Amino acid sequence: MSEIPTTMTASVLTGIGSIVLEERPVPVPAADEVLVRVLSVGVCGSDVHYYAHGRIGEYVVDQPLILGHELSGVVAAVGADVDPARVGERVAVEPQRPCRVCDFCKAGDYNLCPAMEFYATPPVDGAFCEYVVIQSDFAFAIPDSISDHSGALLEPLSVGIAGAQKGGIKVGDRVLIAGGGPIGIITAQVAKAFGAAEVILTDINPARRELALRYGVTRTVDPAQESTDGLDAHVFIDASGAIPAIQAGIRATRPGGTVVLVGSADEIPLSVPDVAMRELNVTGIFRYTGTWPIARQLVADGQVELDSLVTHVFGLEQVEEALTGDGADDSLKRIVLPGVRRVEDPVAAAGGARS
Numbered sequence: 001m002s003e004i005p006t007t008m009t010a011s012v013l014t015g016i017g018s019i020v021l022e023e024r025p026v027p028v029p030a031a032d033e034v035l036v037r038v039l040s041v042g043v044c045g046s047d048v049h050y051y052a053h054g055r056i057g058e059y060v061v062d063q064p065l066i067l068g069h070e071l072s073g074v075v076a077a078v079g080a081d082v083d084p085a086r087v088g089e090r091v092a093v094e095p096q097r098p099c100r101v102c103d104f105c106k107a108g109d110y111n112l113c114p115a116m117e118f119y120a121t122p123p124v125d126g127a128f129c130e131y132v133v134i135q136s137d138f139a140f141a142i143p144d145s146i147s148d149h150s151g152a153l154l155e156p157l158s159v160g161i162a163g164a165q166k167g168g169i170k171v172g173d174r175v176l177i178a179g180g181g182p183i184g185i186i187t188a189q190v191a192k193a194f195g196a197a198e199v200i201l202t203d204i205n206p207a208r209r210e211l212a213l214r215y216g217v218t219r220t221v222d223p224a225q226e227s228t229d230g231l232d233a234h235v236f237i238d239a240s241g242a243i244p245a246i247q248a249g250i251r252a253t254r255p256g257g258t259v260v261l262v263g264s265a266d267e268i269p270l271s272v273p274d275v276a277m278r279e280l281n282v283t284g285i286f287r288y289t290g291t292w293p294i295a296r297q298l299v300a301d302g303q304v305e306l307d308s309l310v311t312h313v314f315g316l317e318q319v320e321e322a323l324t325g326d327g328a329d330d331s332l333k334r335i336v337l338p339g340v341r342r343v344e345d346p347v348a349a350a351g352g353a354r355s
């Protein structure tokens with residue numbers, strides 16, 4: 001077992017648009033926790049939003065906060081009640097801590113736990129730092145066939161799985177997805193794995209439409225050119241957060257079908273006849289429960305491919321760069337390596353991006 005330092009470096013959001021490196025104590029695992037040395041952390045839209053706006057809805061950053069909630073690592077130490085044989089295990093972390101005793105937790109809906117502590121959601125620190133602690137059953141061992149980056153991206157994959165489960169995707173279904181960002185592309189792969197016969201993806205960005213075709217999407221639609229009305233999708237999943245896309249998706253869903261809102265949008269005007277007279281189920285997801293074993297299996301089996309989504313890799317000193325990016329079309333998933341200070345060429349470090 002390698003020596004565990006007493007302090008570590010963390011990248012801390014200290015205010016809107018302000019990230020600083022700080023020395024922090026290395027957390028000590030409680031009896032039921034493991035200490036994880038963080039290997040790879042995905043940058044999520046929510047991290048970017050906290051950096052740029054200091055809040056998401058009711059969650060306000062009013063004290064320094066470590067961002068990052070999509071992570072893999074290696075178990076560096078264990079609490080008193082955890083099997084010491086886990087030290088050295090590579091793990092993907094489910095970045096949440098439910099209370100385990102409330103009605104929601106006891107019913108299995110722990111994502112709805114009112115006492116949930118979720119990484120990188122104020123005031124709970126996240127993973128843009130060298131070490132984190134998590135309850136041992138939320139650290140999932142990953143096989144060698146799953147890379148550090150893919151291990152981190154089991155988190156957005158979990159979002160895709162939760163959306164597909166909520167939509168009730170079945171063998172033979174026609175699934176419409178709005179938005180060709182990381183979540184849309186991951187959701188398309190999950191829809192295929194769940195048995196969808198057709199996966200149609202809409203995005204106004206031609207580069208993203210083209211890319212989506214490599215990930216299980218059977219057809220793409222440019223919503224500026226072509227209507228999806230009458231598509232008769234069994235399931236529509238919004239991964240865009242764009243109001244016109246949500247409205248079009250509702251119209252494109254067949255009677256009795258299900259609409260799952262995954263992207264974050266504010267209020268939208270809703271056509272009541274489109275929903276009521278066609279008995280649509282309009283629902284959403286808030287994070288996930290019990291998805292890591294499924295996510296791990298889908299990647300290990302090759303049904304979902306995540307490594308090629310990574311377009312940029314940064315070191316811990318470059319978190320600000322990772323959060324702001326260059327807005328280029330070819331940016332899909334950005335990764336931070338907390339164990340590395342600087343990466344000279346973020347695109348080359350990602351494997352030269354896709355070709």
Ligand SMILES: [Zn+2]
Nearest residue numbers: 044070155156
């Ligand atoms: Zn995320």
Ligand SMILES: [Zn+2]
Nearest residue numbers: 099102105113
């Ligand atoms: Zn609870």
